[in-house]
Amino acid sequence: MKDFLKLMKRFVPPYRGKVVMNIIYNILGALFGTFSFAMLIPALDILFKTKELVTEKVEWALTADSITNNINYYISSFIAKHGEQDSLLLIGLILVIATLFKVGFTYLADFVLIALRNGVVYDIRSLIYKKIIGLPLGYFSEERKGDIMARITSDVQEVENSVANSLGMMIKNPILIIVYLCVMIYMSWSLTLFVFVMLPITGLIIGRIGRSLKRVSTKGQNKLGEILSIIEEDLSGLRIIKSFNAEEKAIGRFQNENQNYRLIMNRLMWRRHLAHPASEFLGTIVIVVVLWYGGRIILGGNNSSLTAAEFIGYMVFFYGIINPAKAFSTALYSIEKGLASMQRIDHVLAAKVTIVDKKDAKDIESFEKDIVYKNVTFAYDKAEVLSNVSLNIPKGTTVALVGSSGSGKTTMVDLLPRFWDITSGNIEVDGTDIRDLKLKSLRNLIGNVNQEPILFNDTIRNNIAFGIDDVSDEAVIQAAKIANAHDFILGTKNGYDTIIGDRGDKLSGGQKQRLSIARAILRNPPILILDEATSALDTESEKLVQEALENLMKNRTSLVIAHRLSTIKHANLICVLHEGKIVEQGTHEELMELGGRYKKLHSMQMF
Template sequence: MKDFIHLLRRFIPPYKWKLAWNIVFNFLSAIFGAFSFLLLIPSLQILFGTQELVTIKPEFTYSISSFSEYANYLISQVIIKYNHEKALIFIGIFIIITVFLKTGFYYLANYMIVFIRNGVVRDIRSRIYKKILKLQLGFFSDERKGDIMARMTGDVTEVENSIMNSLDMMIKNPILIIVSVAVMVYMSWSLTLFVFVMFPIAGYIIGRIGKSLKKESRKGQNKMGEILSVIEEDLSGLRIIKAFNAENKAEERFEKENESYFNIMNQLMWRRFLAHPMSEFLGTAVIIIVLWYGGQLILNHKSSLDAAAFIGYLVFFYNIINPAKAFSTALYSVEKGLASMERIDKILNTQETIVEKPEATPIKDFHSDISYQNVSFAYNSTPVLKNISLNIKKGETAAFVGRSGSGKTTLVDLLPRFYEVTDGKIMLDGTDLRDLKLKDLRNLIGYVNQEPILFNDSFYNNIAFGLKNVTEEQVINAAKIANAHDFIMDTENGYQTTIGDRGDKLSGGQKQRISIARAVMKNPPILILDEATSSLDTESESLVQDALVKLMKNRTSLVIAHRLSTIKNADVIYVLHKGEIVEQGTHDELLASDGRYRKLHKMQMF
């Protein structure tokens, strides 16, 4: 319950007035529901002659007894002036009016809860998505994509179905119980005291089952995340699975996870479906015990209640049983939903390591140089870069070569602050990157990587991605510079043709040229090229290389390359080995020295 209240404190404040109105309407609904039964008892006693007619008009005050006495007086007047049949009609109209008010206020309470339920779910989804966009790339290296997707979809849906659907019951039922208990105490405080001795026993049993439900639910959501991860991996690697005849292996892995989820959900559902019969049984047992105890008191004339009042008392007691059962069911659902909320909070509560300082300096252009000063970087305490120092002047092309795992990509990823340096600093025009506005910094940098990242959208929207107020002429011009215009126009709908999931309708060279066109559209003064041609055939490489030459013109470029032929014209080449710069110079200077670069060059020429 403490976790549920904490959840409400986090997400309910924007809807506090709607919550207040919901409570008011639920309270009014409970009041009119109570009075429809409470005033019916003396009315029927007078109607059937078990109580004398009231001929003297009572003084009216705002109390339960005053309302009861005044109702008796009105019914007595109808019987005196007309007859018992008219009084029966009067009672019927009275009940219809009170029930109408009860149900009307109940609807208004639900009307308000709709805003709260749907608003909280919307806010949770928005917070998760915004958080994911803000989190550093290292977070996603540690997490499985399928599990993150499960939290954004399945866990949010579970919170919606379990917690938000139960929110109305969690508010309405306590109000009904409080109003009914107040009336019961008014009718017989001693009998009500006995009732409250019985309820904690039932509550304890229900609470124990609810806790076990939360535990099983957490297991189920974790397992669903693992299943989604398997599906995502297998869909991405379907070509490899088929090529290696590994369908049976993939199927076995999936079936193992699926069977485990099946067993967990069986345990969960068995406990969940135990909620209703358990609460039904316990409620009935308590009613029978109260009926036995109260009946004994009345038969032995030890109670202030007569038989008719005791029947009314039991009606109010039954009004507690139903909300209590619904409340217990809601508790089961809330416990199940809180397990999903814990998984969501793992994302929401993750500390952001790439943060912008409050007094960060805006930057609109790049003027002089980029300087790495004794930069070191470790990922999860594993050293990746060690004491890197270099300087790249505006307009220069700096290339980075070395074996896979030597730290080339990490080195350039530090510039747009995809990761934060562990030691040292990177300066842009003499200012530490950490002192600059993050969005301004990234606006200065264009990125073309080895595997083009495209979206399931049109050519036009992929090229203009992230930009506002873009004209078609600008998009076409960017595509021409990237040697992409011709193949785009050969498609069915030209620039409005959808390129498929991750651009799967295109060849590798076409994807890369769209990626280059996107960088051209951004028109950044600094360009990062991460092995942009390494996976292409010779013809595609020629077209892409030509597009890259146009793109790099008059820009400061950081180029990662495996094919040394593509960087022979670079102003400076840095050779990395095990996270350190072991050589630097021009292509000719490095070939003249008998070092690591020359060995790499000989291997490629061979």
């Protein structure tokens, strides 16, 4: 319950007006429900002729005695004038009207709660998505994508099903219980005291079942995250699975996790569906005990304050508590399951965003002078990837980074747009440390073309114009022409309005890369990062892409990572990295004359 209140404290305040209206409507509904139940007592008195008519009216006051006496007076007057049968009809009519108001206010309470319930779920889903988008890349190297997808989909859905749908019961049922208990205390405080002794015992039993439900639910959601991770991995690597005839192995791995999930969910559902029968059984025991105890008082003739009709009315009120109490216990079960999912969501929400703007961070509107790496060291956890790297990149130059896999090339260029933050040293743009610049303005200066083009399941036009607002069709077409993409785009089914499929799978590798280049051209950044942009292409596609890259690199500062050394012969500076250090640098001719590591790499490729 404490965790539920914390959850409400976090997400309900924007909707406090809805909560107030819901409480008011529920109170009115409970009062009219009380009035409709109370009308049964005079009806029973008339039927069984167990009470004398009230002939004197007292002064109206906000007391139970005054209100009860005067209501009985008017009923007695009506009986004396119109007879008992017409009086029963009148009481029935009053009961119908009171019930109409009761259900009307109950509906209004649920009506205003819809905006609260859906609003809370909307806020949680938006919050976790914004958090995921804002987290540094390092976070995702530690987490499984499928599990993150499970947290933003199935976990949020579970919070909606379990917590949000229980909000109404968590507000309405306590109000009903309190109102009915107040009436019961007024009718017989001694009998109600006995009820108070019985209810905590049943609540304790129900609470123990609910806590065990939360533990099992957490295991179930974790297992579902593992299943989604397997699905995501297998869909991404379907080509490899088929080529290695590993379908049976993939199916076996999935079936094993699916079987574990089934067993966990069996345990969860067994306990979840225990809620209603357990609460109903315990409620019946309490009713029987109260019926026995109250009947013993009345039948014993110990000057009981309750008449037989009033005792039946008392039992009606008590039964009116049992149903909300059962619903309340069911809601508690459901909430415990939802809170288990909320804990998994909080694992993401609590993740620290390490790469943020400083309070006094500055905007940078243009790139004028140079990029300088000063004694830069970077490590993933404790594994050092770059060690004391220094490099000066004047504006307008092309710097190529070469070296074997794992030498630190990609890490070096990823540090410039602050996908990671350096461990020590400085990276400066125009003399200002990039950590003193606003992230958005820094990244606006930089365009990326990666080895694997990252495209979205959208139109060609929207992929080229990605991240740019209010761009004209003419600008998109011009960027496509410069990237050697215009001709093949016109050859597609719907031209620039063609949907390219998931990750652009309807296009060839060269076509995807040229769209990626067109996107960078349209953005028109002064600094370019080209990460092995042609390494995965055939010769013909490479020629088209290389021409597009040359068009893109004109009058720009470029950092180029290349395995094919033939593509970077004309770079102004070539840096050879080995084990996180720059071991050689110079032009192609200078490095060939040096006869060191670069010449060895070049000779291996020529061979």
